[in-house]
Amino acid sequence: MREASTELLVEVDAASNVTDLLLEQQAANPAHALYRRKGPNGWVDVPAQKFLQDVSALAKGLIAGGLEPGDTVAVMSATSYEWTLVDFAIWFAGGVTVPIYETSSASQVEWILHDAGVRRVFAQDRDKAGLVTAVLAGSPLLRDRLVNVVRMDFEGDAPNLASLAAAGMGVTDAELERHRGKAVLDDVASLVYTSGTTGKPKGCEITHGNFALVAKNIVAFLPELLLQERARTLMFLPLAHVLARAVQVVCLAAGATLGHSPGAAGLLEDLGSFRPTFLLVVPRIFEKVRASAAHKAAAGGKARLFSAASATAIEYSKAEDRRSRGEGSGPGLLCRVRHGIFDRLLYPRLRQAMGGQVGYTVSGASPLSPEDAHFFRGAGIPVLEGYGLTETTAPCTANTPTRTRVGSVGIPIPGTTIRVAEDGEILVKGIGVFRGYHANQAANAEAFVDGFFRTGDLGELDRQGFLTITGRKKDLLVTAGGKNVAPGPLEEKIRAHRLVGHAVVVGDGKPFISALVTLDPEGLENWRSERGLPSLSIREAAGDRQVVAAVQDAVDQANLLVSKAESIRRFAVLDTEFTVESGHLTPSLKVKRHAVLRDFEAELGKLYA
Template identity: 45%
Template sequence: MREFTVPPMATAPHVGGLADVVFDHALDDPDRIALARKDAAGQWQDVSAARFRDEVLALAKGLIADGVRFGDRVAIMSRTRYEWTLFDFALWSIGAQPVPVYPTSSAEQVFWMLHDSEVTACVVEHEDHAMTIGSVVDRLPHLKRLWQLDAGALAELLAAGAQIDDDVVHRHRRAVTPESTATVIYTSGTTGRPKGCVITHANFMFEADTMVARWEPVFHSRPGDEASTLLFLPLAHVFGRMVEVAAVRGRVKLGHQPALSASALLPDLQSLRPTFILAVPYIFEKVFNAARRRAEADGRTGPFDKAVEIAVKYAEAMEQKAFGQGPGPSAALRMQHQFFEKVVYGKVREAMGGRVRHAMSGGSSMGRRLALFFAGAGVTIYEGYGLTETTAAATANPPERTRFGTVGLPVPGTTVHIAEDGEVWLHGGQVFSGYLNEPKATERVLKDGWLATGDIGALDEDGYLTITGRKKEILVTSGGKSVSPVALEERVRAHPLVAQCIVVGNDRPYIAALVTLDQEGVDHWLAMRNKPSMTAAELVRDPDLETEVRRAVVAANTLVSQAEQIRTFRILAHQFTEEHGLLTPSLKLKRRAIEEAYTVEVDALYR
């Protein structure tokens, strides 16, 4: 199949912008709990629709009082927190355009984004961020104001706006149209300098309202309960931003968590107890690996692995039934599944707060077996696919017929087309309006409303999309064999000892790989084998650890032909990091930079 379309379920309003819904909801149901935020003692406090409206209005007045005008761009450099959402909707209320900046961005990255977008003001979280801005401020002639959240900026702005009449904000808000620019989000820059994606209010409203209309039933643990979610994705990323907008528009109670580490995230999942979550595969891998480590520490590795096997078989049987290809789980399989529900699956769900029954995953592809395990354990993960240029999801698996291992069908109102060379093209109301200050780059990817994604994929007979790689990442060996590295890398990375994997082999005689280690996994592995602690240099030479990693490579090689298999690999002493310029802020590999940094190690693979 070359093209597939799903009819629309939602359209962007003909008038207004993103902030209107805050005021509409407060008028319609002022006491409804709209958000949750932590107080100074770390306890969750409910925020009603009316209170959120009042805070948005007060902050909007403060921004006007401090000089922010309609159409101004204002950067936000912070982790995910309540104040970011507050600033987003306050800025949208006055027709300004937030420009998100990753809190881990280097000074030069910050300079480029703020200079390119000509921001006039910037919100930062703390002093380190302020110092980063300060180091480049002499090269930012348009930047006039800097507010620091942890230095009382919010209180100062609220006080500044106290004398501004409410109607001043409302006049600004009524001037916003769906075609107005809502935000400029910079791409991750895996292959060059980041480009600013201009996303309109209409893009966000179409995307968010479509997701709510199609997937709203899965927002709940059970019919009729209050929908809630914990947002821990970076709000500098389009996925996190879409979750924020969809939660507010869809009347989903929204909490924020600034850290992606398991030690910080899991306690908040336990206390907020969301009904569904939206995450990247990394989070689900962490939950699974933590559960397996606990089982191994308790001497129950065998039962846990059996529970995984049963969950996968159960989910596969349910999948086949959904597509009319089987009767569903057998009586024997249902009995085994019921037994492990009590001893394994319930504990896995409890790690996510206990109420989660559904989740959405994006950002990178998830292994089919991992998705099947979670489905069998009672948490169905709907994998999707999108880009910054599509305001997040362009495809996603539907609730009633999830095909694990794919990124699903086009979201309603979207068409997926596969070009002759296998490139995925997309058309829909969520497709951005172009790159800021980059007309030639815009012309290369936008063709009569179609977005040429740069991704390679295929549609099956039912219209489900599978992404197989990036056009720019296809490796061609010296023997002329084309190899997509993504599937190999993901299968190797699925091993609990592996943090990262990069496949190399362009213009080389065969395929090879560089592998980095997951410290938590390694620490647990050493403890379970009564091995002494080792330095990084000692670990990479340990023959037992090499054997474990080799198992991961062998498993990956079963996915491809012999000519595409990883012939050899090398374990590195340190992970690829953003600080060393080897990862993007969204944790994607910078392939060219990694190969240049590890030239000696790569060359050694071919001696």
């Protein structure tokens, strides 16, 4: 058993709550732009004073409507400024925020509203409001419950944010303060439901202390990102995800300006106009940006140049990594010369894709390929990979600008202890660990051991306290021959191929290891056009001999990582995609393994026939 800890850097008053972070920013500089809101004529600053006024107006509306401290209020919306506004209004009124992904199905909405005891819902627009209303009308669990649904806009008919603010005009500042100050650090601030990669989502009780302590200590832990002059970031991950929520509170504690982008459609344009100085990114975005850059280079007749630049970036970063470990002197002269040339010719274009001002990126939510991390760092976009779960209020470990090990997920954040049990399971104790699962004592009994939260992930700690994730305990495959196989590294290597969307390695109780592979539509189109092949749909490509041969190459490369007994013997290219809408991905783009195994049982049967 190994253990690593980082001392707490910042204490927080036990009688305070998350809303005090906003009051601190208002008191320090009322004119400082805490947020930037995108309008028809570009980005508009929202000063601390204005944000506090708008939050207070909505909070008074909630109080006028009967909200009592501790009441749960759901928010179903894509990432937006209004999401943040409503979140803080709920907290100021003394409520508990219950996020619901905007992509959630009717049955998921029903379960969360029921389990959390929700009586008020903020819905993004008329469509989402209609979905919630239909769920309420058709559910035997909710049919007799009076639930108010408010649209998250200021235009049109009531009930919406404008009518809610108007309803609260009679509530006094003293009454608002009574509600706002009711909660303390130990009280629940949010019920965040797990994404549900396995079974029915469980509500995680995230406290004010979890959010506030993590925020204050991350600011002190990563000052290079958060305390630089004019620090700003663009949030495009779903705010229903605890990682995005935690980062939102971190930005508030730091006074870093936050903008919002609702999704992938307009992201590149928003990055270019907002020009963030740091960015929270999931691994799939890194993969897409790199693949897109490679395709553009190939289309312009510069494939060999890009390949050389890519190899140089990776070589340069690896040399820097060895130096940080005390195992080398850094990049050699020839590598530095090549790197300097590419840093003038090619790398700036890559940096421009992320707005041109990004000094650091933070990767989380799922494992990042070390090759991608080296590529971006070598190209001048340092990647700080971290690790956490919903139950740890997102980050419990992270790399820092001065302490980075590519391939690891960093060291414990301040106020956190990481322990690796004898069976390899990662255990966590610290400021971010949640209070427990809502109304689920059986799950709570299984979740903790000796005061540590059992993550279910497998990992290793090195002598410097860096944690490396090696797999998922429940995902560990045991073949019929008794061989233990961790699917993660194999899946990651296959997914690195530009044609591949996702890979699911299987073989538990089977005579050998197999894989289900989906194709990436954009990668397929780029791959096809570069070879002068006719257009192929996903369904057509799944049976195309050249496509299958290319996927075989990816599988062969993955097999080089493992012994013959652990290698993939057979695979199937599926004629469909894994998406959030299909039910095979979580909103943070992680594969729901159980759903894949259930829905593609026939394909699996053919692999072992």
